[in-house]
Amino acid sequence: MFFIDTLDLEGLGNRSYLAGGARTAVAVDPPRDIDLVLTAAARRGVRISHVVETHIHNDYVTGGLDLARLTGAAYLVPAAARVSFARTPVQDGDTVTVDAGITLRALATPGHTPHHTSYVLEEQGSAVAVFTGGSLLIGTVGRPDLVEPRLTEELARAQHASAHRLAAELPDETEVLPTHGFGSFCASARADGDATTIGKEKAGNDALVQDVDAFVSALLAGLDDVPAYYAHMGPANAAGPAPVDLTAPPVADAADIAARLAAGEWVVDLRNRIAFAEGHVAGSFNFEADGKIATYLAWLIPWGRPVTLLAESPDQLARAQRELARVGIDRPAAAATGEPAGWVSAPEQLRGFPRATFADLTDLADLAALDPCEHRIVLDVRRDSERAEGWIKDSVHIPIHQLHRRQDEIPAGVVWVHCAGGMRAGIAASLLDAAGRDVVAVDDSFDAARRSGLPMATGPRSDS
Numbered sequence: 001m002f003f004i005d006t007l008d009l010e011g012l013g014n015r016s017y018l019a020g021g022a023r024t025a026v027a028v029d030p031p032r033d034i035d036l037v038l039t040a041a042a043r044r045g046v047r048i049s050h051v052v053e054t055h056i057h058n059d060y061v062t063g064g065l066d067l068a069r070l071t072g073a074a075y076l077v078p079a080a081a082r083v084s085f086a087r088t089p090v091q092d093g094d095t096v097t098v099d100a101g102i103t104l105r106a107l108a109t110p111g112h113t114p115h116h117t118s119y120v121l122e123e124q125g126s127a128v129a130v131f132t133g134g135s136l137l138i139g140t141v142g143r144p145d146l147v148e149p150r151l152t153e154e155l156a157r158a159q160h161a162s163a164h165r166l167a168a169e170l171p172d173e174t175e176v177l178p179t180h181g182f183g184s185f186c187a188s189a190r191a192d193g194d195a196t197t198i199g200k201e202k203a204g205n206d207a208l209v210q211d212v213d214a215f216v217s218a219l220l221a222g223l224d225d226v227p228a229y230y231a232h233m234g235p236a237n238a239a240g241p242a243p244v245d246l247t248a249p250p251v252a253d254a255a256d257i258a259a260r261l262a263a264g265e266w267v268v269d270l271r272n273r274i275a276f277a278e279g280h281v282a283g284s285f286n287f288e289a290d291g292k293i294a295t296y297l298a299w300l301i302p303w304g305r306p307v308t309l310l311a312e313s314p315d316q317l318a319r320a321q322r323e324l325a326r327v328g329i330d331r332p333a334a335a336a337t338g339e340p341a342g343w344v345s346a347p348e349q350l351r352g353f354p355r356a357t358f359a360d361l362t363d364l365a366d367l368a369a370l371d372p373c374e375h376r377i378v379l380d381v382r383r384d385s386e387r388a389e390g391w392i393k394d395s396v397h398i399p400i401h402q403l404h405r406r407q408d409e410i411p412a413g414v415v416w417v418h419c420a421g422g423m424r425a426g427i428a429a430s431l432l433d434a435a436g437r438d439v440v441a442v443d444d445s446f447d448a449a450r451r452s453g454l455p456m457a458t459g460p461r462s463d464s
Helices: 035-044 064-071 149-169 198-204 212-221 230-239 254-262 273-278 293-300 314-325 358-370 400-409 423-434 446-451
Strands: 003-009 014-020 024-028 047-052 074-078 088-090 095-099 102-108 117-123 126-133 175-178 266-269 307-311 334-337 377-380 415-418 439-442
Touching: 003 035, 003 175, 014 035, 014 095, 014 126, 014 175, 024 035, 024 095, 035 047, 035 064, 047 064, 047 095, 064 074, 102 149, 149 198, 149 212, 175 198, 254 266, 254 307, 254 334, 273 423, 293 314, 293 400, 293 423, 307 314, 314 334, 358 415, 358 439, 358 446, 400 423, 415 423, 423 439
Parallel strands: 024 047, 047 074, 074 088, 126 175, 266 307, 307 334, 377 415, 415 439
Antiparallel strands: 003 014, 014 024, 095 102, 102 117, 117 126
């Protein structure tokens, strides 16, 4: 009997897998923090005999090389991938034995990258699952624009062909196990659901129900922004990442925190946005540990800038450090735990700002109608694709990942900042507060804005 264990990396929207039999197993697209994979293998009582990569990843640092070195496993990487380390090159059709009666067969599925390879898990010669990486996802496919802009359309057409190859060669009941598509920006569209099969995808995946021209046109039109840190992930993975270091960073006291702020380093408060708004170290930024900290901090921070983490507990700090290591932010320069009062040497070094709802913003709009001197600045930090579906009339639009370099475009006055649900508004409010702006964080669902009576706008332009 075979088993498949899923390692769910919610912060990045990815999954890794451990699959095998009674004695040995294969790890598929392992994360940087390989202790998760080793723990899963120990729980099963199996030895990891093979580590495989579906492609050179653009959204996280792989743990594959380190895992293979540590376990002595064969490291299988698509042959066409250009890498700087020794590995077992994989060609289309190659087969390896994982355990008695359990094999893994490579199936070339270019599209997400030119060298992308899926792996079919077979028991007694019958396909039971396919690890599709960034090829066929749940209801969608991996985006084709992360390698080279000039290749995007070619790779989009390859995605269509690869999806059809999977559908044609595998039984309908074959379980589809992608790496991306659970919130990852590597997915070309939002992927809904938690599990799927080849048969289900044949019935509803655009790559399998649309002709190639219609599919490519829709795919390219729907591509969203690419996180800036993606530019660093592929080269790191191709070079061969160093082993992860999750040991505790140096402890920062109040004087050290102040010095790091004065030097232009990033001091990041990991507490939730409610606590941050109530009181925080002036100049610090808020990236919630329970939010998508790896994605948004890595997206916004100037690459290589030292970062100091402020956490309410050692556990919160350790979880954030682990998340950040997955995207190549390897070692915090320093860290502190506790409460804001312990992170400053004087109370005046603490700041706060108000939080509000869209109903509060509606009240302010009503007041402005009575008194023209009452002026509000509404800042929308959603992505272009979100704003295109509707926005608050006369609001300023600067996507969150562009805000740090475009703050001078915001008119003078109190800024009411919102996103789709509150998390990104909290980040944006902290950036503006650190820059000395008066800010109100709208901590509310944008659906409430539609119901509130605020004047809304829609149309072909998304930049009011």
